[in-house]
Amino acid sequence: MNSDVMTSHWTDRGEQGLRLGTPGNGQCHKFPTTSRREHRVAGQLLDPPAAGQAGRLTELPAELAQLTNLRHLSLTGNRLAELPAELAQLTDIHVQVRSVSGNRLTEREIGQLAALQDDLGPLGNRLVDRLLGSLVAQGQGPSLRRAYVDSLTDAEARYEAKLLLVGDPEAGKSSLIARLRGERFLPGRSATHGIELGWLQLQHPSEPTTITLRTWDFGGQELYQATQQLFMTPQAVYLLVWDARRGDAERVGAWLRRIRLLVGDDARVMIAATRADEHPAEAELDYPALLQHYGTVLAERLYEVDSRSGTGLESLLAALAAEAAKLPQMGEQVSRRWVAARDQLLAHREPQLSYQACKEICAKQGVGADQADALLGLLHLRGQLLHYANDPDLREVVVLQPDWLTRAISYVLEDLPTRQSGGVLAHARLREVWQVYPPSLHPYLLRLMEQFDVSYRLSDADQPSSLVGHLVPHQPPTLPWQLDDPPARGIRELAVRLALSDETPGLMAWLIVRHHRFTTGLHWRRGVFLALADGFASQGLLELAAEGRELALTVRAPEPSYFFFVLLDGVRQLLRERWPGLAYDLLVPCQHRYSGPDQRRCPGRFRRDVLVQLYQSGEPTLRCPECATVQDVARLLTAVAAVRGPEPGGTIELEARLVQALQGGMQQVLQAELAPIADLVGSIDARLDAGLTEIGQTAHFTRALLQRWTIRYETTSGTPRLFTLTPVTKEGLSKAAVWQDRYQLTVWCEHDDKPHPWPSACYQFTRPKDWLVTIAPYAIGVLRLLQLAAKVTLPVTILADVDLKGINDDLEAMSSLLQQLPLPPQPRGPADPGQAVHPVQADGSELRALRALLTELDPRRTFNGMYVVATSSWDVRWVCQDHYPAYNPGPPSIPA
Numbered sequence: 001m002n003s004d005v006m007t008s009h010w011t012d013r014g015e016q017g018l019r020l021g022t023p024g025n026g027q028c029h030k031f032p033t034t035s036r037r038e039h040r041v042a043g044q045l046l047d048p049p050a051a052g053q054a055g056r057l058t059e060l061p062a063e064l065a066q067l068t069n070l071r072h073l074s075l076t077g078n079r080l081a082e083l084p085a086e087l088a089q090l091t092d093i094h095v096q097v098r099s100v101s102g103n104r105l106t107e108r109e110i111g112q113l114a115a116l117q118d119d120l121g122p123l124g125n126r127l128v129d130r131l132l133g134s135l136v137a138q139g140q141g142p143s144l145r146r147a148y149v150d151s152l153t154d155a156e157a158r159y160e161a162k163l164l165l166v167g168d169p170e171a172g173k174s175s176l177i178a179r180l181r182g183e184r185f186l187p188g189r190s191a192t193h194g195i196e197l198g199w200l201q202l203q204h205p206s207e208p209t210t211i212t213l214r215t216w217d218f219g220g221q222e223l224y225q226a227t228q229q230l231f232m233t234p235q236a237v238y239l240l241v242w243d244a245r246r247g248d249a250e251r252v253g254a255w256l257r258r259i260r261l262l263v264g265d266d267a268r269v270m271i272a273a274t275r276a277d278e279h280p281a282e283a284e285l286d287y288p289a290l291l292q293h294y295g296t297v298l299a300e301r302l303y304e305v306d307s308r309s310g311t312g313l314e315s316l317l318a319a320l321a322a323e324a325a326k327l328p329q330m331g332e333q334v335s336r337r338w339v340a341a342r343d344q345l346l347a348h349r350e351p352q353l354s355y356q357a358c359k360e361i362c363a364k365q366g367v368g369a370d371q372a373d374a375l376l377g378l379l380h381l382r383g384q385l386l387h388y389a390n391d392p393d394l395r396e397v398v399v400l401q402p403d404w405l406t407r408a409i410s411y412v413l414e415d416l417p418t419r420q421s422g423g424v425l426a427h428a429r430l431r432e433v434w435q436v437y438p439p440s441l442h443p444y445l446l447r448l449m450e451q452f453d454v455s456y457r458l459s460d461a462d463q464p465s466s467l468v469g470h471l472v473p474h475q476p477p478t479l480p481w482q483l484d485d486p487p488a489r490g491i492r493e494l495a496v497r498l499a500l501s502d503e504t505p506g507l508m509a510w511l512i513v514r515h516h517r518f519t520t521g522l523h524w525r526r527g528v529f530l531a532l533a534d535g536f537a538s539q540g541l542l543e544l545a546a547e548g549r550e551l552a553l554t555v556r557a558p559e560p561s562y563f564f565f566v567l568l569d570g571v572r573q574l575l576r577e578r579w580p581g582l583a584y585d586l587l588v589p590c591q592h593r594y595s596g597p598d599q600r601r602c603p604g605r606f607r608r609d610v611l612v613q614l615y616q617s618g619e620p621t622l623r624c625p626e627c628a629t630v631q632d633v634a635r636l637l638t639a640v641a642a643v644r645g646p647e648p649g650g651t652i653e654l655e656a657r658l659v660q661a662l663q664g665g666m667q668q669v670l671q672a673e674l675a676p677i678a679d680l681v682g683s684i685d686a687r688l689d690a691g692l693t694e695i696g697q698t699a700h701f702t703r704a705l706l707q708r709w710t711i712r713y714e715t716t717s718g719t720p721r722l723f724t725l726t727p728v729t730k731e732g733l734s735k736a737a738v739w740q741d742r743y744q745l746t747v748w749c750e751h752d753d754k755p756h757p758w759p760s761a762c763y764q765f766t767r768p769k770d771w772l773v774t775i776a777p778y779a780i781g782v783l784r785l786l787q788l789a790a791k792v793t794l795p796v797t798i799l800a801d802v803d804l805k806g807i808n809d810d811l812e813a814m815s816s817l818l819q820q821l822p823l824p825p826q827p828r829g830p831a832d833p834g835q836a837v838h839p840v841q842a843d844g845s846e847l848r849a850l851r852a853l854l855t856e857l858d859p860r861r862t863f864n865g866m867y868v869v870a871t872s873s874w875d876v877r878w879v880c881q882d883h884y885p886a887y888n889p890g891p892p893s894i895p896a
């Protein structure tokens with residue numbers, strides 16, 4: 001590629017940054033193809049690009065290495081299949097590759113980049129990304145990434161995938177897979193229990209190699225399916241077996257929906273209609289219509305087979321190979337030692353092994369400890385075994401046979417006494433329920449059920465017990481208020497309806513368990529009533545309506561926005577995780593109520609995204625088409641009418657408004673009164689009202705800011721993110737005389753909305769001023785957040801042992817330290833009020849510098865009693881040992 005092409009196709013973003021991509025016409029640049037595999041890739045690259053896609057580069061010019069001023073290089077969305085060798089020679093002083101997602105680089109090439117620098121961002125390979133994302137929480141990300149890249153030295157191309165047989169009982173799944181394997185037909189085969197695993201070898205359609213499929217034959221009834229779906233992973237071939245004789249075409253649609261909900265578009269699905277000799281399927285099934293709906297995953301035609309006679313088996317086998325060959329992992333490079341170790345593990349006769357035993361098996365195959373962890377992580381993500389490396393109570397056990405686990409869970413789901421007690425499982429029952437499992441593993445199984453959000457431990461029961469979300473009563477309990485009741489005086493409401501594209505069996509059970517930290521003990525099969533006590537006095541109701549196709553979320557509080565977004569994020573995260581293929585609209589109900597004794601609510605709804613657009617473009621109101629009243633856009637989105645005056649903008653304005661509200665004396669009011677806020681609001685005072693809004697929004701802001709950082713943090717560092725940094729003063733001298741370049745850093749616990757310093761993790765160190773300048777953009781963001789917390793959240797939530805004066809002194813010192821440094825520019829612009837946060841942009845170098853420091857200060861990264869946890873909305877946080885039990889109750893002890 002010559003430099004003309006370079007300049008015309010590169011979008012310059014200032015002297016130091018480049019975004020590479022061909023704008024406009026979407027023309028592709030060819031690159032030399034050598035092997036057969038590359039030919040295939042090239043074929044895909046030359047497909048006409050979709051409209052609106054900008055990045056189309058298929059190769060990078062070697063001249064890149066000459067741009068010595070280059071600091072940032074973004075390769076997002078291109079179609080790179082190779083990197084010039086020169087790029088790998090650049091050190092990270094020259095180029096920081098911001099992102100290579102969307103490109104088509106192999107793991108090895110990305111690995112070369114990864115070795116250059118480890119804040120690379122998503123690697124573009126979903127599975128490896130997820131692997132690293134989940135493992136990085138332990139602070140091991142970089143080393144595991146390295147282990148993975150290192151393992152590729154003896155790599156070879158592998159052609160392997162999972163083949164999952166799904167369909168109704170008796171459809172003919174087990175008979176079909178037996179025949180595909182070349183076995184003979186067994187009339188009157190007995191029903192499959194649980195999951196049966198096997199192998200199937202197929203000839204690759206275009207390359208001189210075989211494809212190896214691990215077959216999963218799912219048996220059993222509905223009850224098992226809730227747990228079986230944990231193993232329905234993406235990047236697999238699904239064979240949907242359907243008995244044409246029964247002619248129930250609706251079941252085909254139901255299964256297709258379920259598969260797509262669970263795995264999104266990242267799978268291949270084929271339909272095999274059995275008993276073709278007796279009953280032609282073509283007539284029963286409108287295949288063109290199915291293709292229209294499921295074309296992205298569904299094979300082009302229907303396969304009719306008869307397992308008794310063998311009709312159609314040959315063409316099904318060929319088609320299976322063709323579909324499997326389309327999976328993204330075909331031909332991926334995997335270490336031979338890894339393959340050997342994996343085969344040993346999966347062939348083991350025990351259903352589970354200790355982590356140590358697994359590592360020994362790996363070691364025998366030449367896979368060292370580091371690489372064994374990465375291998376186990378990858379096999380876990382591919383659904384081949386289960387190993388929860390991040391959970392201290394689970395990481396000692398590796399489950400090799402999925403059925404061993406699904407059965408254990410189904411024994412609980414089938415337990416009659418548990419059903420009769422509304423889902424309360426007394427741990428004393430577990431000896432009986434799990435009599436076929438060794439008692440030493442019962443605590444592990446119970447923890448696993450918690451990991452899967454099947455159950456949680458009840459803290460206030462008279463004997464040790466857990467609540468099983470799937471078994472709560474059908475009958476709704478009496479609630480403090482119903483969805484349609486008007487809110488009490490002084491109480492505001494924020495509401496949204498999630499209109500779901502499909503049914504989501506088990507959704508409420510999972511919501512009940514996932515949000516158990518907010519439990520009120522009020523739950524039923526179709527709803528749960530939650531509360532956030534503390535300063536916010538918030539109540540939340542999650543309820544299924546419209547035959548399970550709509551989820552209503554309503555929060556009521558003096559200031560509902562904080563709890564509302566906590567719950568909404570939790571719900572959205574759960575939907576993303578469990579049903580990646582699910583689509584939904586967010587609808588905000590009209591707030592008008594008709595006059596009359598029951599104050600009936602107007603049935604009108606507004607799309608939330610449209611409201612956000614109006615809000616951003618400064619449109620204050622809109623008219624409801626149902627009731628024709630004028631509705632306040634800001635009130636619909638935040639429960640607070642628009643603030644007149646300056647546009648709500650960046651953090652500075654928010655902070656200024658907050659300080660104003662506080663100067664009005666609100667802080668004293670709140671500190672003096674221990675009464676719940678709801679009572680205070682009874683004697684409403686305009687200033688107090690404004691102040692409450694600020695508190696909720698600050699708490700929300702704090703959380704959102706932490707979340708933003710989490711996203712960066714997951715790909716960058718495995719250390720806490722909040723800290724106070726103060727200069728260390730020389731003894732004997734006045735406080736103002738700073739002992740040059742010596743600092744003290746105290747790590748903060750990131751518990752919920754009440755962050756606090758963790759004095760056990762307090763370190764002194766020496767670093768040059770340059771270092772301080774490097775981390776300044778991040779440190780300023782931290783400072784701002786902590787200042788807000790110290791002003792508002794901490795006094796309100798009244799943490800008993802927090803030394804507020806000490807905190808304020810530290811923040812003061814940190815502030816004057818940072819004020820000597822140049823301030824980075826603040827990003828501006830309108831935002832979605834749900835995400836109304838503009839965090840200080842941190843571009844990676846400061847986080848790297850910080851992580852390096854923290855790793856040096858505490859090489860084991862335990863920070864004297866801090867733990868990494870995942871919250872209900874699944875972001876990662878560091879919390880102190882005092883708050884850790886709120887996230888992880890520890891290993892259960894099961895009574896004998």
Ligand SMILES: Nc1nc2c(ncn2[C@@H]2O[C@H](COP(=O)(O)OP(=O)(O)O)[C@@H](O)[C@H]2O)c(=O)[nH]1
Binds near residue numbers: 171176
């Ligand atoms: N005639 C005929 N019988 C079949 C066919 N496939 C399965 N069967 C019978 O249908 C019953 C259920 O089959 P099975 O493979 O156990 O179904 P699964 O529950 O889906 O695994 C058994 O009695 C089989 O012998 C087929 O293609 N033709």
Ligand SMILES: [Mg+2]
Binds near residue numbers: 175192217218
């Ligand atoms: Mg079967």
Ligand SMILES: [Zn+2]
Binds near residue numbers: 592602604624625627
């Ligand atoms: Zn209305």
Ligand SMILES: [Zn+2]
Binds near residue numbers: 749750751880881882
């Ligand atoms: Zn804490």
